[in-house]
Amino acid sequence: MLQEVIASQLRGIVGEKWFRDDRESLITHSYDGTPMLQSLPDGVIYPENTDQVAAILRLLQQYRVPVVSRGSGTNLCGGTVPVEGGVVMVMHRMNRILEVDLENLTATLQPGLNTKTFISHVEGLGLFYPPDPSSMAISTIGGNIAECSGGLRGLKYGTTKDYVIGLEAVLASGEIIRTGGKLMKDVAGYDLTKLLVGSEGTLAVITEATLKLIPPPKSKKTMLAMYKDLYGAARTVSSIIESRIIPATLEFLDNPTIRVVDDFAKLGLPLDMAAILLIEQDGDPETVERDIARIADICRSENAERVSIAADEAEALKLLTARRSAFTALARLRPTTILEDATVPRSKIAEMVLAINEIAARHRVTICTFGHAGDGNLHPTATTDARDAEEIHRVEAAFEDIFEAAIALGGTITGEHGVGLVKAPFLEWKVGTAGIEVMRAIKLAFDPSNILNPGKIFAKSARKRVVLGRG
Ligand SMILES: Cc1cc2nc3c(=O)[nH]c(=O)nc-3n(C[C@H](O)[C@H](O)[C@H](O)COP(=O)(O)OP(=O)(O)OC[C@H]3O[C@@H](n4cnc5c(N)ncnc54)[C@H](O)[C@@H]3O)c2cc1C
Secondary structure, three states: OOOHHHHHHHHHHHOHHHEEOOHHHHHHOOOOOOOOOOOOOOEEEOOOOHHHHHHHHHHHHHHOOOEEEEOOOOOOOOOOOOOOOOEEEEOOOOOOEEEEEOOOOEEEEOOOOEHHHHHHHHHHOOOEOOOOOOOOOOOEHHHHHHHOOOOOOHHHHOOHHHOEEEEEEEOOOOOEEEEEOOOOOOOOOOOHHHHHOOOOOOOOEEEEEEEEOEOOOOEEEEEEEEEOOHHHHHHHHHHHHHOOOOOOEEEEEEHHHHHHHHHHHOOOOOOOOOEEEEEEEEEOHHHHHHHHHHHHHHHHHOOOOEEEEOOOHHHHHHHHHHHHOHHHHHOOOOOEEEEOOOEOOHHHHHHHHHHHHHHHHHOOOOEEEEEEHHHOEEEEEEEEOOOOHHHHHHHHHHHHHHHHHHHHOOOEOOOOOOOOOOOHHHHHHHHHHHHHHHHHHHHHHHOOOOOEOOOOOOOOOOOOOOOOOOO
């Protein structure tokens, strides 16, 4: 419970209607997209503008009350679970597009804007914002920025960090800072914009963003390559990149994922294949034709059983939408779905897929694997049941081994979902003790009282396991 003196001042800042501490509001903001994590906040607040955010932070800083910024709560790392209580600050009311600058090709907007609404708006103006997390129908741009989200187009176009060029943010003290701007070049001091992108609400509250837009590609083609041999599919990924073609999308789905996606989306996918690759190329029509033909040759030379090219845009869209629904489709299998996010150099995709299968078999758990194979970012996904403590223990042990295998192959513990609560104990495996110390010092400089999303990124204690061989 918040002291009444704090609650009444919060009501004074945003108005009676926009601060809640009733049981329903607290429970609905006690969890996010991550399974098996829940912790009640003491209040939920919905600011309308930057000045209100600043006033809220000044007050909470004064009383040392934790504050968790929240977009739509779709993150998969426990990033918005208020583990130390305090106030959840929902950014949904700050959802305006402030400007689309057609001369500079930038958009300036508020963080609570829905990602798909923004992408559709920009496309309506004949422009392109490539970051496309599969959750875009629900997620917010602020959440995408704070997690540095990626998506199906990350391979060719990069991720959120490549499009954020300016930010307005409120520090824990309530001071407002501006970083970057509409500038394509800016080396004035440390790059605070890039530092805030991916900072998971632990350094500042993002209240406005300026994003880079680009011209859309003139044409696109989508194809499916189907494999009886999983290793062949994984090897194709490396071969395509090695041949110096960068497809717009290069996605991998293993057999269990093909089955559930097909059952969900009724696409008539080949259920007897060990894996399929979903590949899209875009650009000038001649380049697209040439690349798709070359990619099809590479797939066949890596023993693809069948290669099929989508007949038209509607069929292509159906395939991409089905891939985006993989998580939702898998979630229908068993009561609990734990979607993870290990990433390896793309030349190691085949080894990583084999390692995941071996680890799953060893721990007797079901793990389906799909993901952005083109950028080495796999989503091994366990379908399990949170009520079965013994099985959950095996699932956790399997994921620990998967993260270890990723790091041993020169990879990382998360490619796009962030550290949050879930990966915090593993962060030191990736960045080392000195890396953690530098990060802690940065956190201290931004948020000396540790009120911004406490308990995230930095674990109380790291996992002890030492990774010996690094590929
Ligand atoms: C079905 C499904 C598919 C997904 N697919 C993808 C995918 O393809 N790629 C991908 O990268 N992720 C994916 N995700 C994960 C998730 O959707 C992304 O991390 C997304 O960016 C979170 O956005 P959100 O608005 O829900 O943020 P939230 O979950 O509400 O918050 C995420 C983090 O951002 C912080 N935050 C939110 N707003 C602000 C702000 N204004 N200022 C400072 N910090 C803030 C929060 O404190 C938290 O740490 C998926 C999730 C689901 C459920």
